[in-house]
Amino acid sequence: SPLKEVLFFPTALTCVEHFFKPDTTFASPCPCPLPHGLETSLTGLLRHLLSASVSLDLCIFAFSSQDLSRAVLLLQSRGVAVRVVTDKDYMRISGSQIGTLRNAGICVRHEMGSVYMHHKFAVIDGRRLITGSLNWTLAAIQSNKENILVTEEPDLVLPFTREFQLLWDSNDPA
Amino acid sequence: SPLKEVLFFPTALTCVEHFFKPDTTFASPCPCPLPHGLETSLTGLLRHLLSASVSLDLCIFAFSSQDLSRAVLLLQSRGVAVRVVTDKDYMRISGSQIGTLRNAGICVRHEMGSVYMHHKFAVIDGRRLITGSLNWTLAAIQSNKENILVTEEPDLVLPFTREFQLLWDSNDPA
């Protein structure tokens, strides 16, 4: 049966360097002071994200997590088609990664109305949905009580792919 | 296969009086100026909520919607066991319904740590999950871009029932 998984936050802070430098794992053990080799809700989220091989459609209210930003940039560098819809006020929060993504050539659109674009979901390769309460911020990951749900149930994924396309089209700045 | 449904917000404002006074629908048509007889994401949410016959476990960051408060109070009056976990800062927002629920005898606990209790989920009768980005506020319902996902998939519901119990137990003021 299709993937169905729930991850809760906050999570302990552990090293996630192996996601970004997989080839050097054996050559030179990571010197950072964080715990290594542990599975957390953040490593679970990163693993789902980095499973993308074709596309990532991300609809996120607040995005300031450097780990998650690195993952999105890595996907972009691998040729994955990345599209981001975000909130026009929260894209300017302290440490926002939206500028970094744009500087890397990623297409970002923001809600153009006067309302909050409060979604926090991602669709990977058009078939894996990540959705929940979690904004992509360090406070959300490491401090708050949060959840994400990950599924490939078509009845749950398809409405979100349609919603993403609606938001993408309706916030075209051109 | 188990219930799987996604509802998006914002939604148009329509009359929801029939949920609260079902018996008088035919005797005296509602005189309010809102559109009547329409299905919206809010009526969908109210219908799921009011399907509760045994228990409602609600874990909600911000709760100021009068319509949703009336629904919770109606469940309480029907003998449904209602438990609420909320955020200690946001329980004091303008128009918060938490005081109203407590005054009606509903058990409310709030996050006792210094972090945000940012979940927005409900479990109905231990088997139907409502979760998503939607806080139970008028702005979320009528203005923001929001989602809720409703499912009876056990693999998705059970983690949330466990999370609720963990939060309930860990925030016992006694």
Ligand SMILES: [Zn+2]
């Ligand atoms: Zn390390």
Ligand SMILES: [Zn+2]
């Ligand atoms: Zn009416």
